[in-house]
Amino acid sequence: MDLLALTDFNLVARHGGFGKAARASGRPKATLSRRVSELESSLDLRLFERGARTVKLTQEGRALHERTAALLTDLEQTAVAIASGGDKPRGRLRVSAPLVFSQTAMGKLAAGFALKYPEVRLEITTEDRSVDMIEEGYDLVIRVNPDPDETLVGRILMRDRLVVVASPDLKRPKSDRAVPTVVRGAGDLGPGWDVTARGRKIRIPTDPVLRLSSLIMVRDAVRAGVGAARLPVSLVSHDLSAGKLVHWGDVDGPPIALWALYPSRRLLSARVSAFLDFLKAAFPSGTPEELAAFID
Secondary structure (H helix, E strand, C coil), rough: CCCHHHHHHHHHHHHHHHHHHHHHCCCCCHHHHHHHHHHHHHHHHCCECCCCEEEEECCHHHHHHHHHHHHHHHHHHHHHHCCCCCCCEEEEEEEEEEEEHHHHHHHHHHHHHHHHHEEEEEEEEEECCCHHHHCCCCEEEEEECCCCCCCCEEEEEECCCCCECCCCCCCCCCCCEEEEEECCCCCCCCCCEEEEECCCCEEEEEEEEEEECCCHHHHHHHHCCCCCCEEEHHHHHHHHHHCCCCCEEEEEECEEEEEEEEECCCCCCCHHHHHHHHHHCCCCCCCCCHHHHHHH
């Protein structure tokens, strides 16, 4: 079997079409189509059902993709590892990270990694949207509470939790009157916040008076006394300790988990493994207080 044709077939199968595969790989669409047709002829099987605008794997094509994709990935990663000097991290490493983590910690992390691994060319893009790692060429993505994705595996870097905080000058109403709040984006449209304060569950009625696009901006506005806000502990830990902000309660709901995600491969490149180990060394316990200390 022609391994190059098989590689092209898996490329098209992974991206769900010849056009997408061509854009992702930089190879001509006609070349990919020809190679797949040659593979179909050599196997005497139809691997794709080709429609006017869609391409869909046949049952035989799906079986071939499932059984060969991982093997080809292992071969590719082995060749890359050998060509790049074995286990020594080197080459380009593209990482996508969320906004608030990038603003508070990633600059310091990236600098430390660059000093430790000077032969790795680290590129970090800051964005909160869900990226397509394969389509956009990322080696690693860092995300908060990501949706399940069977094509990716990962590990939790740290956990955080939301708390309601306010300036000491902002008096918390004792009645059911709404509290002025600072919120991120278009969120917090409900009637109030459910929190646990001093072991008791309560609801804080809210009146959003300021909407901002960044949690850093929200924190700065709360410091100025505009209103209360829901913010991660790691972002306000120092302000709470210094008395610049006061704690009104813990927000009810699931914890915040920061994940590092990468393609589901048995062989990770040396540079990805090195970056994961570097993150683990920076946050060995993965607590909000640990991140707060690192930011400071």
